[in-house]
Amino acid sequence: MPTLHMVNKSPFEDNALQSCLGHVLKGDAVLLIEDGVYGALAGSAVAGMLGQQNGAVSLYALGPDLAARGLSEKPLLGGVDVIDYGGFVDLVTTLDRSQSWL
Amino acid sequence: MVMDEGPLEGSVTKRFLYVNRRAPYGTIYALESLEVVLIGAAFEQEVTLAFLDDGVFQLTKGQDTGAIGVKNFSPAYRALGDYDVTNFYVEAESLGERGLTLDDLQQITYEDEDDDWKEKPSIRVVSRRELAAIMAEQDVILSF
Numbered sequence: 343m344p345t346l347h348m349v350n351k352s353p354f355e356d357n358a359l360q361s362c363l364g365h366v367l368k369g370d371a372v373l374l375i376e377d378g379v380y381g382a383l384a385g386s387a388v389a390g391m392l393g394q395q396n397g398a399v400s401l402y403a404l405g406p407d408l409a410a411r412g413l414s415e416k417p418l419l420g421g422v423d424v425i426d427y428g429g430f431v432d433l434v435t436t437l438d439r440s441q442s443w444l
Numbered sequence: 445m446v447m448d449e450g451p452l453e454g455s456v457t458k459r460f461l462y463v464n465r466r467a468p469y470g471t472i473y474a475l476e477s478l479e480v481v482l483i484g485a486a487f488e489q490e491v492t493l494a495f496l497d498d499g500v501f502q503l504t505k506g507q508d509t510g511a512i513g514v515k516n517f518s519p520a521y522r523a524l525g526d527y528d529v530t531n532f533y534v535e536a537e538s539l540g541e542r543g544l545t546l547d548d549l550q551q552i553t554y555e556d557e558d559d560d561w562k563e564k565p566s567i568r569v570v571s572r573r574e575l576a577a578i579m580a581e582q583d584v585i586l587s588f
Binding site: 343345357358361364365366367439440441442443444 | 463465473496497537572575576577579580581582583584585587588
């Protein structure tokens, strides 16, 4: 019964990502959208938080939001898959429920 | 519209979790959550409330908004039992991080119709791990 967790806030201004990662269960997916995509950058001060998931959850970042912020070419954390809007829809329809960490 | 006892004909009952992560008066989230909780209850859904992060501040006792010119909506939580909203899960870690204990929260009770209308506490303090499991049991999660 996996859950899709969505985070739309930068982890540098808000604890939404931290709180989300404290409540994910094995098999869940975490999708970073809007300012949440800043959390996907490699080498940042919060990179360790996502890195700790160690494959227990699937990590995604929304490509159009990366592109809008000039981050398309920036290295992302290992294990983060960049998806488009179609992939977003696939996640919403495939997993059992969605939870937004506003 | 006439409201009968029991679910409306042809209606579907789902498990709704309302996730409250914000303090009460700095933003409108907490009050909006309360409004939507009442809507869920009016439609006779299975309503559960979760309070974590700054959301635990919504339940502190002794709130007095007289001098800031906004409505003190904290007494409304005590009325939710009359709408069969009796599951308030408060995250222990969030309380602890903020220097709070259960004693800092207002007492919220409901009358258990299956147990001779005995008055029982609505608030249960649960661990982060327990709350994650509660989230995974829901049909719909609404975040505020």
